[in-house]
Amino acid sequence: xxxxxxxxxxxxxxxxxxxxxxxxxxxxxxxxxxxxxxxxxxxxxxxxxxxxxxxxxxxxxxxxxxxxxxxxxxxxxxxxxxxxxxxxxxxxxxxxxxxxxxxxxxxxxxxxxxxxxxxxxxxxxxxxxxxxxxxxxxxxxxxxxxxxxxxxxxxxxxxxxxxxxxxxxxxxxxxxxxxxxxxxxxxxxxxxxxxxxxxxxxxxxxxxxxxxxxxxxxxxxxxxxxxx
Amino acid sequence: xxxxxxxxxxxxxxxxxxxxxxxxxxxxxxxxxxxxxxxxxxxxxxxxxxxxxxxxxxxxxxxxxxxxxxxxxxxxxxxxxxxxxxxxxxxxxxxxxxxxxxxxxxxxxxxxxxxxxxxxxxxxxxxxxxxxxxxxxxxxxxxxxxxxxxxxxxxxxxxxxxxxxxxxxxxxxxxxxxxxxxxxxxxxxxxxxxxxxxxxxxxxxxxxxxxxxxxxxxxxxxxxxxxx
Numbered sequence: 001x002x003x004x005x006x007x008x009x010x011x012x013x014x015x016x017x018x019x020x021x022x023x024x025x026x027x028x029x030x031x032x033x034x035x036x037x038x039x040x041x042x043x044x045x046x047x048x049x050x051x052x053x054x055x056x057x058x059x060x061x062x063x064x065x066x067x068x069x070x071x072x073x074x075x076x077x078x079x080x081x082x083x084x085x086x087x088x089x090x091x092x093x094x095x096x097x098x099x100x101x102x103x104x105x106x107x108x109x110x111x112x113x114x115x116x117x118x119x120x121x122x123x124x125x126x127x128x129x130x131x132x133x134x135x136x137x138x139x140x141x142x143x144x145x146x147x148x149x150x151x152x153x154x155x156x157x158x159x160x161x162x163x164x165x166x167x168x169x170x171x172x173x174x175x176x177x178x179x180x181x182x183x184x185x186x187x188x189x190x191x192x193x194x195x196x197x198x199x200x201x202x203x204x205x206x207x208x209x210x211x212x213x214x215x216x217x218x219x220x221x222x223x224x225x226x227x228x
Numbered sequence: 229x230x231x232x233x234x235x236x237x238x239x240x241x242x243x244x245x246x247x248x249x250x251x252x253x254x255x256x257x258x259x260x261x262x263x264x265x266x267x268x269x270x271x272x273x274x275x276x277x278x279x280x281x282x283x284x285x286x287x288x289x290x291x292x293x294x295x296x297x298x299x300x301x302x303x304x305x306x307x308x309x310x311x312x313x314x315x316x317x318x319x320x321x322x323x324x325x326x327x328x329x330x331x332x333x334x335x336x337x338x339x340x341x342x343x344x345x346x347x348x349x350x351x352x353x354x355x356x357x358x359x360x361x362x363x364x365x366x367x368x369x370x371x372x373x374x375x376x377x378x379x380x381x382x383x384x385x386x387x388x389x390x391x392x393x394x395x396x397x398x399x400x401x402x403x404x405x406x407x408x409x410x411x412x413x414x415x416x417x418x419x420x421x422x423x424x425x426x427x428x429x430x431x432x433x434x435x436x437x438x439x440x441x442x443x444x445x446x447x448x449x450x451x452x453x454x455x456x
Binding site for chain 2: 061067077167182185189
């Protein structure tokens, strides 16, 4: 029984890691598509989101079956439940990558502001790295890195505030910048939210290792977006 | 054993319903604060969010204990797991109410556009009702209503698209409208997201009743915000 449970638990983790890789790919691609104004790559991110949603559904089914069949307790139960909860977080990260991809498509042909695009690119690369690191720390159950990664979210909060200000200044100075300024603001908001969900993944690492439910990112700056 | 489990399950549902009431209150208040330009009420929403986060943590602990102690199967297990997952969704609804409250505070003293505020108020009232209905349907395990409520999300998607257009037109016509237009766009985005999470709650009702994991809101209009 124990051996079979362990095998199935490994399968669950493999599937979660696979979902994580798809989500990582979605963010990297959505950021690259935004930076390169690449409508085709953006469309690809949107198309591939269905596979990520299916991963989440499969993980839900697998966890329920595992619990019903093997009735795990203590740390085994924590393991299974954590996959169930963390899969929601990473699915939402992918949703925000899709939102960014949709923005890229809508922006085609609008007035561009390179100065702001540089900031969004920076933010995008940072968010993508944060997610990749959080997923890696999850797989390795690395508590110390979980705490460190969660701290990085502050940078995204600051970048969002900065980009919002830049957009407002541009939109006030130039009527042509209004449409793109609105898109840029939303794009930065999506990336900031991705940081919140990466922080949630870090919280699940703490839960796995210590059995404690913690809030790693309380009192989120002065930005409109509270913690996820 | 069965009797004790049933008692604890009732406790879990009572706690979830309490959390639901707090979340409902948060949205109603954040919408009212926005409509009335009421900074104090907005601050109250932000302060009270801590209690909602604690509810989620408590529910997580309760569900884990319930599973470990009673090792429920089939529909009992579904019941417990659903609370665990749905509590994340309603916690995120509250986060968006907080985001709206923060916008209200930041907007104090900025140029107002009554025509857009009317639309946001309409959207806010609609979103608040959608969440209240979804939570009510959840408590009553009302499958038919779950399907109906999920359909209502389309209205919020359409309203968001409309408000974005109105904001862009105003910002293009009047430099003074830029700051408020940016805030209005974000406010509408938060309310649209609340609709997505209410739809998620409806999906959990389907899961409870039919054991199936469904997507009630696929291919979400042409708006930037994909499904939650």
